[in-house]
Amino acid sequence: MVTFSKIEQLKSVATEIRVNTLKSLAEAGSGHTGGSLGLADIFTALYFYVLNHDPKNPKWEDRDRLVLSIGHVAPVFYATLAEAGYFDKSELMTLRKLGSRLQGHPGREHGLPGIELSAGSLGQGLSVAVGMALAAKADKKQHRIFCVNGDGELQEGSVWEAIMSAGHYQLDNLISIVDRNRVQIDGPTSEVMGLEPLKEKFESFGWEVMECEGNNMEHILRTFALATKTLAKPTVILAETTMGKGVAEIEGDYRWHGKPPKKDQLESFINQVKNAAS
Amino acid sequence: MKKWTNKGDKPTRHGFGEGVLEAAKINSSVVGLGVDITGSVSMNFFADAFPERFYSMGVAEQNAVGVASGLALSGKTPVFSTYGVFSALRDADQVRISICYNNVHVVVGGAHAGISVGPDGATHQALEDIAVMRTLPHMKVISPCDAYQAKEATIYAINELDGPVYVRFGREKVPNFMDENYPFEFGKAQVLTEGSDITFFSTGHMTWEALQASEILKNENIGARVVNIHTIKPIDKAAIIKAASETRAVLTVEEHQINGGFGSAVAEVLAENQPTWLKRIGMPDTFGESGQPRELMEKYGLVGANIAQKAREILSRLK
Numbered sequence: 001m002v003t004f005s006k007i008e009q010l011k012s013v014a015t016e017i018r019v020n021t022l023k024s025l026a027e028a029g030s031g032h033t034g035g036s037l038g039l040a041d042i043f044t045a046l047y048f049y050v051l052n053h054d055p056k057n058p059k060w061e062d063r064d065r066l067v068l069s070i071g072h073v074a075p076v077f078y079a080t081l082a083e084a085g086y087f088d089k090s091e092l093m094t095l096r097k098l099g100s101r102l103q104g105h106p107g108r109e110h111g112l113p114g115i116e117l118s119a120g121s122l123g124q125g126l127s128v129a130v131g132m133a134l135a136a137k138a139d140k141k142q143h144r145i146f147c148v149n150g151d152g153e154l155q156e157g158s159v160w161e162a163i164m165s166a167g168h169y170q171l172d173n174l175i176s177i178v179d180r181n182r183v184q185i186d187g188p189t190s191e192v193m194g195l196e197p198l199k200e201k202f203e204s205f206g207w208e209v210m211e212c213e214g215n216n217m218e219h220i221l222r223t224f225a226l227a228t229k230t231l232a233k234p235t236v237i238l239a240e241t242t243m244g245k246g247v248a249e250i251e252g253d254y255r256w257h258g259k260p261p262k263k264d265q266l267e268s269f270i271n272q273v274k275n276a277a278s
Numbered sequence: 279m280k281k282w283t284n285k286g287d288k289p290t291r292h293g294f295g296e297g298v299l300e301a302a303k304i305n306s307s308v309v310g311l312g313v314d315i316t317g318s319v320s321m322n323f324f325a326d327a328f329p330e331r332f333y334s335m336g337v338a339e340q341n342a343v344g345v346a347s348g349l350a351l352s353g354k355t356p357v358f359s360t361y362g363v364f365s366a367l368r369d370a371d372q373v374r375i376s377i378c379y380n381n382v383h384v385v386v387g388g389a390h391a392g393i394s395v396g397p398d399g400a401t402h403q404a405l406e407d408i409a410v411m412r413t414l415p416h417m418k419v420i421s422p423c424d425a426y427q428a429k430e431a432t433i434y435a436i437n438e439l440d441g442p443v444y445v446r447f448g449r450e451k452v453p454n455f456m457d458e459n460y461p462f463e464f465g466k467a468q469v470l471t472e473g474s475d476i477t478f479f480s481t482g483h484m485t486w487e488a489l490q491a492s493e494i495l496k497n498e499n500i501g502a503r504v505v506n507i508h509t510i511k512p513i514d515k516a517a518i519i520k521a522a523s524e525t526r527a528v529l530t531v532e533e534h535q536i537n538g539g540f541g542s543a544v545a546e547v548l549a550e551n552q553p554t555w556l557k558r559i560g561m562p563d564t565f566g567e568s569g570q571p572r573e574l575m576e577k578y579g580l581v582g583a584n585i586a587q588k589a590r591e592i593l594s595r596l597k
């Protein structure tokens with residue numbers, strides 16, 4: 001059972017991650033704010049509660065793997081890794097700059113610790129996660145593979161190939177988290193290309209489906225606890241999040257998918273994040 | 279100079295399949311992925327011997343590439359093989375990002391290379407795969423000339439190389455002429471015949487045809503040097519420059535589009551280092567079609583007699 005004080009502590013970590021995400025984006029002058037803020041609670045839960053990992057030993061063989069398929073939310077991923085101790089937080093301010101280890105979309109060859117996969121071309125990460133899950137099964141390893149997917153990303157046909165294969169191989173060591181914020185670059189997912197009935201789609205491909213309030217820490221933790229108990233099939237968590245969560249004036253606004261706060265907006269955005277948390 | 283003889287026809291895909299099996303016998307990390315044409319690309323040799331290390335992925339090539347990447351990132355040595363039209367073209371983005379950008383050791387097979395695929399026609403004849411694969415950072419491209427070399431090269435690609443590798447091979451039975459005196463050395467071109475008039479740089483099945491052309495020309499007192507280039511990337515620049523500097527003209531011969539492929543790779547080396555009279559033989563920016571393999575090779579000017587004729591033409595212009 002997760003204690004009240006643990007949940008409060010995780011919420012304050014999420015606030016810190018949001019603030020650093022905004023700072024790095026404002027400094028970079030480009031990047032994806034909406035999805036990054038929306039996923040801050042999920043990333044906090046993963047790296048500060050769920051994942052079995054060691055920031056001082058990022059290549060530890062038995063670590064849980066986090067595959068970020070939607071590479072464009074790199075800002076919240078980096079802010080989380082820094083908060084967890086993979087590298088110094090000051091490096092966040094190099095995001096997207098020449099020579100930085102913090103590429104616009106995660107790239108392993110630039111040397112940042114904690115990146116399992118170079119990704120950013122949508123529709124590929126879940127396939128890689130399936131490969132990691134198959135390898136773990138073959139080697140009788142106990143670690144799990146988590147994959148963060150977007151809802152717009154589910155429009156890529158290759159994702160459904162991956163979903164089909166995970167069901168076929170009954171990969172109960174695989175958990176996908178779908179950032180179900182119901183928006184994408186061109187607008188609401190229901191208008192751009194409808195996804196519903198999403199739960200039934202996953203179920204018909206042999207997955208266990210869990211729905212979760214993706215910006216509610218207590219609910220997130222409870223859902224992950226259940227997800228790790230699934231047997232003989234993969235699990236997807238449809239995490240209902242709000243794009244831009246924490247900054248009241250941009251919440252739910254799809255136009256914030258791919259732009260950063262301006263430098264003169266930063267202080268106000270940070271204040272909104274802090275007010276939302278208190 | 280050695281006279282090259284056919285020891286018996288054999289498809290290069292069988293050489294590939296035997297290579298995967300041999301590599302897997304001594305390397306327990308080798309795993310295989312099949313996409314419903316497992317037998318057709320000779321992955322069945324491996325799958326039958328090591329069923330627990332073989333993953334059937336269905337008719338879903340894009341996913342299979344990502345799965346291969348995930349297996350490689352977990353310490354496995356995946357071999358993923360399908361027709362080159364799929365592994366290099368349908369999967370281009372997955373190969374580019376999940377394999378090459380991650381620089382993982384995955385051996386990608388490109389089967390049914392070239393027009394000699396025959397009756398299946400244009401959809402199944404890989405004629406653009408070299409062009410795509412050789413432009414991807416970290417990717418290495420191997421195009422063996424016969425089944426013997428395909429086996430050697432495949433074992434080497436799996437057990438000795440690192441990072442992404444593309445191995446290209448064909449469908450039809452073709453002459454098997456290589457032997458242990460000409461071992462596969464990654465990145466090293468092989469001079470198969472000497473000659474000082476013209477050089478034939480050839481790859482894949484076309485090397486046998488280039489040898490036939492050099493035999494034809496020998497009777498006319500034209501010395502054609504045949505250089506087999508089984509490693510298209512990294513390409514053996516020194517060998518190309520040397521042969522070009524010692525002969526009067528160059529012909530490149532490939533079962534692939536002349537644009538962007540093997541001939542272009544040779545031309546790039548020579549244009550920058552040793553400007554030389556050069557002609558490319560291959561598919562002239564056109565799709566293939568149905569027909570018997572030999573008929574198609576003749577129609578598109580890819581048999582020994584065609585190569586010899588091209589050589590006469592280019593040499594007569596230099597007189």
Ligand SMILES: [Mg+2]
Pocket residue numbers: 150151152179180181182183184
């Ligand atoms: Mg979305």
